[in-house]
Amino acid sequence: MFRSVARSAAGKHLLRRGYATDSVPDRKVAVLGAAGGIGQPLALLMKLNPLVSQLALYDIANTPGVAADVSHINTRSEVAGYVGEEQLGQALEGSDVVIIPAGVPRKPGMTRDDLFNINAGIVKGLCAAIAKYCPNALVNMISNPVNSTVPIAAEVFKKAGTYDERKLFGVTTLDVVRAKTFYAGKAKVPVADVNVPVVGGHAGITILPLFSQATPKANLSEEEITALTKRTQDGGTEVVEAKAGKGSATLSMAYAGAIFADACLKGLNGVPDVVECSFVQSTVTELPFFASKVKLGKNGVEEVLGLGPLSDYEKQGLESLKPELKASIEKGIKFANQS
Structure with a gap:
């Protein structure tokens, strides 16, 4: 079955990124929230x-x-299903990568902020279990709002004495996937060849695609760049509205989550030069967490890469997003330390 998947464009893309059938180490991956839409x-x-x-x-x-x-x-993989809090420890034990899509989805008219109290509580509980049962695992946070849930996870791990900033990731890959898709459509270039870094955070204006660094280069107007930026920022809302109350971005998010988890596994296995964008602890800006390109290795983050040259439009976007991102980070830290 995988061979037939691999023959498709998506399959070829995944194989290029390291889905290989060579002899590889045993790796356990846990998905928390595995029965949900993502x-x-x-x-x-x-x-x-x-x-x-x-x-x-x-x-x-x-x-x-x-x-x-x-x-x-x-x-290859052996699958086991676990249900209820009493089986959470068993699910986590021995995990190399833990992916967390758990939580409630965004509904029409609901902001990411509306999700906060429910999903923040879920994330807090799951991270306490990770600290106990698999403290060395790479944690891939999908649960929204990522701008707050990653700081919550960091605080939970700090309290447990297990925090390693190299091993905690906010999965912002869907922003990159969207930016690539939208750019390819506008620039009329093959989407498989496109690369667009996306920095900042993972909600609204905190999402900053760096189209000035996109490859292959395309001669797009300022108006087109502005429209592409807005569409990337509003991609989640576009799906929520199109589904008309029946859900949010689940399939594209699952794809993005799988791409990022694969990058983490390749890094763990010693594949060189694995680089993806992710929301991590960072000194790239004055904010404690920030999404930018990161190099992945055997311990998670090997290096947090800088922003590179920005256009004037992107510089303005960067300054505009900082207050909102700062507030979301602080909100997460405050929530984690409330009890």
């Missing part, structure tokens, strides 16, 4: 990744069915 397609995509030897699927309900379904796929 979790189910993410579980499928991780089952297709030959770098995964064990796939642990966890949720508060319905996980055994998802695990049974996915386990029938004839790829």
